């Protein structure tokens with residue numbers, strides 16, 4: 001008893017002739033514990049360490065890795081991303097016990113983006129599940145495989161063709177709304193207008209609902225969509241909000257606990273109504289898609305999901321909602337940022353704007369007829385401008401793929417071990433001077449047929465690539481062509497800012513931190529050769 005009393009006090013303790021104070025004993029125990037932890041940590045990641053030894057990367061500290069580099073303002077994080085991706089070669093990054101390898105070289109990108117062992121998007125995509133659930137974008141591989149196989153075929157030219165009245169009508173409303181900016185010398189931000197246009201387009205084409213946010217209608221859904229997207233972006237840079245329980249307490253404190261419910265309310269309601277309509281149609285055996293308001297009814301993405309269900313796909317209501325919301329989130333802001341950057345580029349480069357307008361004049365003359373899918377195929381130079389915009393400013397800043405098995409890449413014939421998270425940065429690949437000379441200048445000729453043929457296919461990855469690449473890229477390209485050409489048929493666009501003034505910030509998506517400031521004038525509807 002006496003001995004045990006001694007042990008718990010700060011006086012000396014004697015054991016086999018070694019004298020230690022309890023403070024010393026605590027210190028030795030703690031150090032031994034840390035050493036054991038450290039050895040375990042090293043042992044668990046020994047297969048990563050072997051690969052990491054051959055690579056360069058950011059400076060790293062025990063246990064936290066390079067985590068500190070990625071805490072800061074969105075602009076500072078952007079700088080760290082550029083520091084991390086430095087050139088073609090794969091580089092290492094430790095974040096706590098996660099091992100990341102950067103993939104920049106087109107040959108390596110092709111391998112990773114097409115490997116059946118690299119289809120998993122990693123745990124980091126779980127952050128988006130409050131918003132998009134397990135839709136294609138964030139679905140685990142087994143679910144993704146099943147859904148993508150069913151959904152991909154419906155994204156065909158027929159589906160797109162019947163969306164053209166929507167693209168035209170919503171772009172026409174944009175032109176009307178922009179009239180209030182005519183004659184003003186003070187610049188306005190393009191995204192204030194274009195975000196609403198794209199939200200209306202995607203709501204109508206994904207679920208057949210006329211949101212009409214362009215007519216300044218208050219919309220709980222549009223508001224919740226923007227708030228949910230802001231919340232998800234903010235969470236990425238606040239590691240203390242990673243645990244779900246803390247994030248939910250944070251939302252409660254900020255009065256945002258209902259934001260995801262408010263986001264899902266409208267899609268849930270539209271799905272219920274649409275299901276009833278489908279059931280009625282089936283009972284009446286009526287295949288005519290006639291809309292009470294405007295004749296032939298649009299067959300939207302939600303219809304095709306319900307058709308697939310009738311053919312035995314077995315999607316639950318929640319799965320249908322997740323896919324519909326995925327399309328809306330995936331398609332609205334990405335297209336908006338690209339439209340805004342593209343129009344801003346044309347304002348900064350008036351000679352390129354003239355060339356785009358000349359092409360538009362060649363296809364449409366000076367009339368106002370609506371644009372068809374065939375017309376968009378003739379707008380070749382405009383498409384080059386859009387692709388060059390996406391090269392310079394790809395909206396998806398980082399893509400992740402977690403390896404389910406070892407994968408051998410092209411660089412040094414290295415084998416990346418199972419569990420490695422491949423980190424891909426479209427903007428860094430797009431700025432490698434060996435692929436694009438003068439990578440920070442805006443040059444649509446980078447995408448003329450000759451230059452495209454000279455480059456590796458995976459030199460351009462704004463829409464990712466391989467089996468998990470963007471499903472909506474054709475939808476995005478044609479809807480952007482309709483919007484931008486309608487804009488340019490009506491207005492010329494001008495700005496005082498220079499390319500070098502544009503500062504990028506990275507949150508969920510990558511965007512301009514100083515907005516897209518322009519002024520507009522009525523278009524002089526003559527091609528350049530007639531003006532000379």
Ligand code: HEM
Pocket residue numbers: 121136137138144148326327328330331332334335338394395396398399400461462463464467468469470471472473475476
């Ligand atoms: C400029 C416009 C767009 C850009 C730059 C873009 C880019 C991308 C990228 C980079 C990915 C891969 C993301 C990752 O691997 O983490 C992706 C996936 C996806 N995108 Fe897009 N996107 C655009 C427009 C659209 C539109 C309009 C839609 C729908 C109508 C759409 C639907 C999707 C879907 C469903 C996925 C998930 C595909 C899968 O995992 O199977 N996107 N997009």
